[in-house]
Amino acid sequence: MSLIFTRRAIMLGAGAMLTGCDRIARNDMVRDALFNAENFHKWAQRTLMARDALAREFSPDHISPIFRSNGTNNPNTAEYKALWRSGFVDWRLEVTGLVDRPLSLSLAQLRGLPHREQITRHDCVEGWSAIGKWRGVPLKLLLDAARMKDRARYIVFHCADTMGDGHPYYESIDLVDAFHPQSILAFALNDQPLRVANGAPLRLRVERQLGYKHAKYLMKIEAVDNLAGIGSGKGGYWEDRAGYDWYAGI
Amino acid sequence: MPPGQTPTVPSVVIRHTWPVRAWHWFNAVLLYILLTSGLGIFNAHPRLYWGQYGANFDSAWLELERFGPLLTLPARYDLAMSRHWHLTAAPLFAFGLLAYMLWSLVSGHISRDLAFRRGELEARHVWQDIRNHARLRFPTGTAALRYNVLQKASYIAIIFIVLPVIILTGLTMSPGMNAAWPWLLDLFGGRQSARSIHFIAAFALVAFFLIHILMVVLAGPINELRSMITGRYRVPEDRP
Secondary structure: OOHHHHHHHHHHHHHHHHHHHHHHOOOHHHHHHHHHHHHHHHHHHHHHOOOOOOOOOOOHHHOOOOOOOOOOOOOOOHHHHHHHHOOOOOOOEEEEEOEOOOEEEOHHHHHOOOOEEEEEEEEOOOOOEEEEEEEEEEHHHHHHHOOEOOOOOEEEEEEEEEOOOOOEEEEEEEHHHHOOOOOEEEEEEOOEEOOHHHOOOOEEEOOOOOHHHOOOOEEEEEEEOOOOOOOOOOOOHHHHHHOOOOOOOO | OOOOOOOOOOOEEEOOOHHHHHHHHHHHHHHHHHHHHHHHHHOOOOEEOOOOOEOOOOOOOEEOOOOOOOOOOOOOOOHHHHHHHHHHHHHHHHHHHHHHHHHHHHHOHHHHHHOOOOOOOOHHHHHHHHHHHHOOOOOOHHHHHOOOHHHHHHHHHHHHHHHHHHHHHHHHOOHHHHHHOOHHHHHHOOHHHHHHHHHHHHHHHHHHHHHHHHHHHHHOHHHHHHHHHOOEEEOOOOOO
């Protein structure tokens, strides 16, 4: 019997097993188990790390020569284009939801607040990483200024970009990450104002999670007590559309 | 034992204890899921780098075509599903290894079956074992009940080096674990190095698997397979 024939048989066998796996994954119990691994990882990581444990910060010589962008490179909506043309002077960040004092902040006001600067690594769920120097306002500062209510459990980030299917991008994090010292709303990358491809005028940095959590083109921040009413209820655009994990620490 | 007489070997023995057999098949299933879902994840960005960062504009030391649908889980590209499979199987596999290591230590499996014996590591003995493998002369009688030196070396390398490395490099790719255990980044020289080592270790396991299967086939697949399922192993008779 020829080797090629055996190899073919093995490949077909492997293929059949994989089709079997795909079929098993359609079983509700298996599906639940597969989608619940996220909860284990969240629990394990939160148990192993201090609440404010920092993501690695690098020295300037580790910065990627080119910081690649992913997802939307330009929202290209009429509304966004108008904001961009005027240098974002008419853009406002709304801080709403479960807060006692809603805010509406211009870019100039945000730049006037205390900053944090951090050289961190951006990890895409696809596998690549890029290191950049971010400057922005700690999210905690805004949530405190807006007097977030005790009922709030999550912070939702509403974005200007609609993905291919016309649904706006959004993301959400819980309060552990929202009040983390490295969670900032960044308006500068590598000492330059944020470029459109990287989320101008303002994007989230949530350094202990993967790239899709770092919402770009921020328009509104909303404090909520649950995620059910937003989008399809899974807490983010890719979570709703593609079944990505809401907790993206791994 | 009177001089000149060889010890009698029963014709059928229990070769593998139940924890070894259980762990073996548990691993077979999980490693299959981990490899195929891992290739599915790799397909999202089939380039590998050394160092802390690495993306499309940086130079890759390895760039591959996407692995085909016969090799990935799921068959059709679906990064989210591949990750669900991989991240479900990974902790089961890691805790399985930990339990096995503890059991091996406590039960004496390591000192009894895996540790090298006096003289086994002498060049002459190792060379003899290599020659025996090359000539496909498999041990018989009592010798067949012990692992030979090459076997021990590969099991030790897999259990105590390759498997821990693949688990730790997997954790090094996690931004959450980087915050929890920052030493991981220093141990492997960065997230992208860890991703490369994870991939290399996976293919070291594939190589181990292929040689393992070849050895089982050559040594008598029915007898070997049965000894890993029921434990019962028919001892090959001494050559005349």
